[in-house]
Amino acid sequence: MTSSSTDTPAPVLVLVPGAAGAPADGSAPFQLADPAVAQLSVTDLVVTRGDGIFETIGAFDGTPINVGPHLARLARSASLLELPAPDQEVIAAAVYAAIEAHADVPELTIRVMYSRGIEGEDTPTCWIDAHVSADWAPYRTGIRVASLDRGLSTTVFDESPWLLQGAKTLSYAVNMAAVREAKRRGAQDALFVATDGYVLEGPTSTLLVHRGDAFLTTPVSAGVLPGTCVNTLLAALQDEGYEAGEELMSLQDVATSDGAWLLSSTRLAAPITHLDDTELPVDLGLTARFEDLLTGRA
């Protein structure tokens, strides 16, 4: 393969055998590995059952955002799936090692993957991969969003914890199918709606809604993931005197709001231009400020 100036820098892979305690063989808690070489057993439970959890962290100009909150959420997901508690200190060090080993790029996507491990072995498999982020600039200027039934009510998080709502699992086939359906409808992303009529979250994002003096998101108790970006923004907005918090909202509430965003750690704040066929107000100034707040440039 010839090299050229348009080549994408190579991805970086860090294996983390010490993610749930020191490795039994006395080896280092994490080490760089070759991402071009197969690393996983066909009997790893993440492969045979989607039985694992993950976090996706964005790094901007070399600085990862919300590492602590992401790893706290990983620990929360581990608890919901009854996985051994991850060693957040070791994993954080491995995240920084992955960034250090990667070429300097403006936007990096870092995935922390944590599986139940090889069948019968009871030791989590953990690795981190870092790669150049996709070009999310068009997405950040505005997206059409299709609302899609999630089939579940907002009460299952409390009543039926085995449904794993609120855990960021590696069983994401439904999330991927929802994005395909949204694209089929001419949208760029989806917004899940509960059977009791309340909006939930995107397949890989958190909802933020602007209504008058308030900025609102779906309550975590409704079975959505606790969003790392939304927490950053709500804290900043509250400091500025806005009402900021959680509220169960209907699709109609969002459609008649003063603006809404889907938030993610790599795509940042994407203003919703259309929710199904309804046009929403878009405030690009506010969106730019959210981006600065999220990347720490504010």
Place this chain on the structure above:
Amino acid sequence: MTSSSTDTPAPVLVLVPGAAGAPADGSAPFQLADPAVAQLSVTDLVVTRGDGIFETIGAFDGTPINVGPHLARLARSASLLELPAPDQEVIAAAVYAAIEAHADVPELTIRVMYSRGIEGEDTPTCWIDAHVSADWAPYRTGIRVASLDRGLSTTVFDESPWLLQGAKTLSYAVNMAAVREAKRRGAQDALFVATDGYVLEGPTSTLLVHRGDAFLTTPVSAGVLPGTCVNTLLAALQDEGYEAGEELMSLQDVATSDGAWLLSSTRLAAPITHLDDTELPVDLGLTARFEDLLTGRA
């Protein structure tokens, strides 16, 4: 490691690069590989998203059961997930090659795995692994079953196909969590119940209910997998003059039935002794006949 007469025969792994069409590099459609060596990329979508499908086939005294129906169901799952259609002939040949390569054992479990493939490459990853089945004898003598809310109604299969009900995906974290919850309740397995009150299926099994002159299972249109074992049994029972077919049933219908089983291709027919706290009639003669019918010994 020293060898002894109690050693379990080694598992067999067959990679199937030709599972969705001839490999571009002209290599064989399938080949044996070393299951002790890592074979999968950390960027395979089955790893990063649980984005794949599978089938589990039982082989008894070297003869696999229902290979055709299993691979037809794999094709159905592929269609529901918008994956490239699997080449059923190539995969069937690979299944037989896996059995041929494995030591002769009374009961073998053969998994056919079919992933969307490595991110950005658009080529499914497929492999087959064969290993000695767990000892299911105690399970076949009778199981306690806990009913668990599935959170979804029986109408989502038609109304919300992106929820992938009825597809046998590799996003099985919820199924595994349900089995853990059932065990916590002192049961050996779970039976999912829809929000509209109808029973669905087990996390890895199909329900069969005996009521008078009828043998009944949940309609596929309710979003359950089309069971391969249940189809074998219903056809045989119909030939014997029983009414045999699909019906939406409540938990109460099962609890007051003349007997019920969870069916699977490796565990065969497990009679339910207790559904939650209700004792059910158990007919071990009929269960033995089901086992013979399923393994072809009848």
